[in-house]
Amino acid sequence: MSRSAVLSLPVSVLRATALCAVLALSGPAVSLAAYNPPSHNVAWQPAAADADIDKAFAQGKAEKKPVLVYWGAAWCPPCNQLKATLFNRQDFAERSKSFVAVHIDGDAPGAQKLGSRFKVRGYPTVILFNPEGQEITRLPGEVDAPQVMNVLQMGLSGGRPIKAVLADARAGKPLPANEWRLLAFYSWDTDEAQLVPAAERPGLLAQLAAAAPAAEVETSTRLLLKSLAETDAGKPAAVSAAQRERVLKVVADAAASRTQMDVIVNYAPDLVSALAPQAGPDRKSTAAAVDTALQRLQADTTLSRSDRLSALIARVGVARLDQPKDTLKPQLPDALVKQVRDMAATLDREITDGYERQAVITSAAYALGQAGLWKESDALLKANLAKSHSPYYLMSQLGGNAKKQGRKDDALAWYAQAFAKSEGPATRLQWGSSYFTALIELSPKDAATIEKVAAQLFTEAGNQQGAFYERSARSLQKVGTQLGQWNKGGQHQAVVDRLKAQLAPVCGKLPVADGQKATCDGLIKA
Template sequence: MTLSPCIARRPLRAWTAAALLAAALTGMASHAAPALPSTQVAWLAAATDDDIERALAQARAQKKPLLLYWGATWCPPCNQLKATLFNRQDFAAQSRSFVAVHVDGDRPGAQKLGSRFKVRGYPTLVLLQADGQEITRLPGEADAAQVMALLQAGLSGGRPAQEVLAAARAGRALRRAEWRMLAFHAWDQDDPPLVPAAQRPAVLADLWARSGAADAETRMRLLVKASAAGVGAADGLRPDRAQREQLLAMLSDPAAARAQMDVLASQAPGLARVLGGDGAPLAAPVDAALERLQADTALSRADRAAALIARVALARLGQPADTAKPQLPEPLLRDVRAAVLRLDHDTRDPHERQAVIPTLAYLQAQAGLWADSDALLQANLARSHSPYYLMSQLGSNARRQGRSDEALQWYAKAFDRSEGPATRLQWGAGYLSALVDLSPGDARRIEQVAAQLFSEAARDPAAFHERSARSLQRAGQKLAGWASARSEAGDTLRRLDRQLQAVCAARSAADGQRAACDALAKLLAPAPAPAAARG
């Protein structure tokens, strides 16, 4: 089961990384959502370089850092932030210590800012010095109180994360707050990354080994992250018996496990494998800790649902990852059904519902409760301010169950009703991909959707920046692959190539968009005729 990308990341805590690919489509009654994340905070809306320069000038004049929030109206984790962090009174009070800037990825020109700040996924929180130098990226998936603590540490004159990491690896002394910055750093959200993904297991293992001066909670977070990252890696941490006992002690301590909630939810299968040593995964202690988190009413509803998703993932260990009918214990299925009923009933805030409902529907799908997942999504279409996101899940559900025609109907509706230039390119690319996969013989419809996508790109002044450029590139690659397997597709590709050439000709070379557009057009260019034919 896949969800539309925020690009996703963690599973609201648990689903986002794997759940991000699907297409994103939707429609039906759309309820307007506030443009800014919180009316209690003096957010400055930004979509251009000039907007950012004005915000940085204000930060310099007021001798304050700048907090940049990059998000989208439909994005479930973004709505989770709005419901759990941005609406807090202490966040509103703390906001007087920084200049708050909101970049909505669907505002005209906003994707160019994505390139400037190297942000690829929604949501991203970047804390900057007044001169524009990055201090750190805050983990949007952590508990709101933990994010607040990290924000306060960054506001107290913290060094940039890159500098702190270099000092740690060189063996220089760090303050406890700096160790905490590294332990909580959003490792998968920076670009270029603080550490390349392939090197991350070794780096986390090294940080754990050097973190003796850090507080116990920070050391445990590094141990959990390093242990889970080391699964299957050649140079990651291999916990010895003493370290496994530390992990087991954490799991059995409700307060200690609560402090590691986000990493437990996202790393549960890996942690179970680590605890099993060289044998079978040891899932029971991880499941017990997650079951307590699932029942912890002090956690947000999305976090409690994510704990249950992680329990389902543990129960699915050893089963094919793509199975549509997993074998789960009946008590766990009863927990899933009861939790969905309760959380659906109790979630009233529209932002929170946009985070909770997709998470619950994903939970049901992972548990094999497909009819329940479909019913929940359809019942919430009229209540959602971004129903096209839910429609993409309905398409994904139908696809996973082999109902291709129904899947394409949902994807078409979602693309038709999606809103915002970057979102429409992303949803359109997803619909096109599904068409190629599920109905490759429908050349007429494939060409129509691709032509519409390129027409919308022509009207978008930032279509070849960041997320929008990646959406179009994926569409081009899909078309090229489709055409390479079908000799009759040549005429379709030639018509689309001519359309795209005109789009590229209107782009400026100065900001890189012309080059990005030309690279896309090259994918569609007809292959040169053989030499003998030319002669």
Template sequence: MYKMKIQSVTAAIIATLICAAGPALALPTTGQKPAAATPAAVDGINWYDGDVDAAFAFAKAHNKPLFLYWGATWCPPCNQVKATIFNRQAFIERSRFFVPVHIDGDSPGAQKLGERFKVRGYPTMILFKPDGSEITRLPGEVDAERYLQTLTLGISANRPVKQTLQAALSGGKLTADEWRLLGYYSWDTDEQQLVASKDLFPTLKRLAAACPPGETANRLALSALVAAATATPGNIPEIDKAAAVVLLTKAASDTRIARENMDLLTNYPTDLVGLATAPQSPARAKLIGVWTTALQRLALDTSLSKTDRLSALAAQVSLARLDSPEAKLMPALLKEVRQRVAQADAATTDAYERQSVINTAAHALGDAGLLDESDTLLKAELKRSHAPYYFMLSLASNAKKRGDKTAAINWYEQAYQAAQGPATRLQWGAAYLSGVLELAPQDEARIEKVAHGLFQELAGTQNAFYERNRSVLERLGHKLVDWNAGGKHQAVVQRLRTQLDGVCAKLPDADAQRATCQGLLSPTRA
């Protein structure tokens, strides 16, 4: 997930956003915030940087909603949010109506806070009522105007999203704004707070059927198909394929619907087409043709951000390769990819926006088979980016696609060495170790050295086994146990287990982290 849109906001829209919440949301007066919790003003927004409890106390005392932004320095979509949402006057004005809180995933205690608020993917943005109940999770991939409209609806909402969902599913009466909040709820970052993963498709399908016909019902129906298409293998639900083709064709064919649901069309083209049609079938060819035409329009839509236009272009590449992943693309499409990437590169000067644009551009080139050109773009960005280690992982991926295992491992290593921040270093270290396990599983010495160093860092990292960190470590633990299947590397794994036991022993018995730590290299994972 995670691309945001650049969209101009007219003075009329800004006025609507400012006034929509009503008189109860009066601007704060000078001196309202307690001295112990004074926020830091960044680009006109008075962020509480990590001081969450103080921010909630202030929100409750002053009957104001609280806006929580969970992000990371390196994350391309987080940087896109900064470049296209947080810097807008409309958002800055709106921020006066709520208490804005920023949690950087690498800050002290951040991962434990992530556990508390059930946030994992970067960025996650949640709007809370003054009493701390969630109003809604905001979508990270719609365009700026839609985002601001959804934020306004959330601030004006009379009940938390959980109550709204329950009312909708039980046949209760919802306002158009409440339906819209459900339609634009960030299901991608829900973390099963509202709906269990296995129940997401049927729940969204029920909502789409219950919602009055129109834009919101269309979006809920499309979101239901996304949930079905992206379900874990073995859990993909049965769907009415003919009905799905009709819905998807309508969405792609109608310019307004396609623009309204641009994020779904550009992010899940192969998932959705693959779900609804059979390989090499006439139905698939027809749907791909209609979808490609819609993507071509979106790629030229200057009301969208550079990242989103490039995403529409990359989606065309994905569809062109759906049934023939190794086939060469048409020269016209290759030419367009090169031209669009070059234009976006030259036109993007904002450092935050470049983190997103170059990421999308490099992937578009790579997916088109232009790996050398992708490398050139990425290597040039290493000198400009504030988080170059992110792009080193992309260079590792390109080397891996070429079959150059040595280069891939070297890039993984460089990325880990350059990474900054405890949570980031953990994730990059896990990526390095996973790369070696996959590409050089016979290199016991290197695997043990990397794992040993990573576990040493764990020992000195506060809250190392919470939330996003925990999921990274659990995946890594599975890979190490699988690598040792049949006891092939028992001596190495036993030494690592002993080292990890020392780390676990220093954690308090009552701390949930201890059980997580002790289970990471358990033989029962095999």
């Protein structure tokens, strides 16, 4: 699946680690009454509290089975893509008999506390633990389903914990081929600095690429591509002539580029920038070579609709490289614009699965916007509101479209509607935070609405379990930060004082030991 399918389009992180010490119980076990599993062909065990997780790990240890933990949300496009392409597969269902499958819905009562326990942040995150509770690996959600199944099988076949594998690789110890592949296919996007700080990731991946055995060509190539893709655009990596030639050979080879599809598709502009940092003939030829590979992938019917659309989105991204990032009407080839328009229409017409529609239509609308077809992007989103099980996601995207075009009133109206329609405790805080941010940016003089929305979010947080953990805590911290910026110079001090007074009893009820009270107390700075 594409990184472009995540909330806060354009591109966001697709994106826990080793089992932390067991925390105190956080509320009742999840109710099965209204439980909606990720798929109906797998015996998923819902988890909403530490007790649920402890039970799953006890079962895994007793039955000598690994434990697979899936963390996601109903609205999340990449999560829906997993449901449409991986979890519903018969081979996945068969394979699930050899592990304990656990599903954590990010909006379940204690889910955000569980997120803190596992150091999980991004939806979706899929983690495979051994029966002793040590993380074997994180499955990459962006690769196509058959490759995920291969990685899963490697983990299930007595795989060692990823930390031990990485430590041996860094120490120069020999590793079997499967362990090199586990490193290459590890979900670095959802690592959350558990194995390595994000800033050190490009260098580590480059070192691993150089250290991989010569016989493991696909593995070392993948590590090299990932290292280039991870490089900060503002600090281009020093790419040798040999590395450049190697990458260009991969994109020119149909089989090799298909094998490395997810990296090429999801990071195409980054790869072009790494290979050719400056505009000019080298960048032009590099972009043309990458575009040729993307065209093949776009036409590859063995890939999912989402991946084929992602290849087209990547082509637009490459074509926009030397244009201002915020340009509304990019200069693109007419044929490319037509393909974006045609593919969006085809996908809208052909997709019947609700999960796939949630994943793909949002990306198609993004593609239309990136191609400068804003009216068509809006029209596609509006036409799908009634077809989506999470229409508030599409409403947020409509708000984003309007904001980019300078239609402030429309943007605020869509953000407000998205917040009003959003469902689930963590989701409501996230959508409310987005609406609040838009108010501060687009309508800073509307103090009454700003105070009303902040007050509502603090009220909802006070009535929730786990509002001061992980994603929910970050949503509230974002509100606090925006409040501070809005009140710079004390011009809205009366509003801030009232909100602080409202928040004080909420913070006062929180336990001190696990950091919840400190998080709450720090929301509104003096």
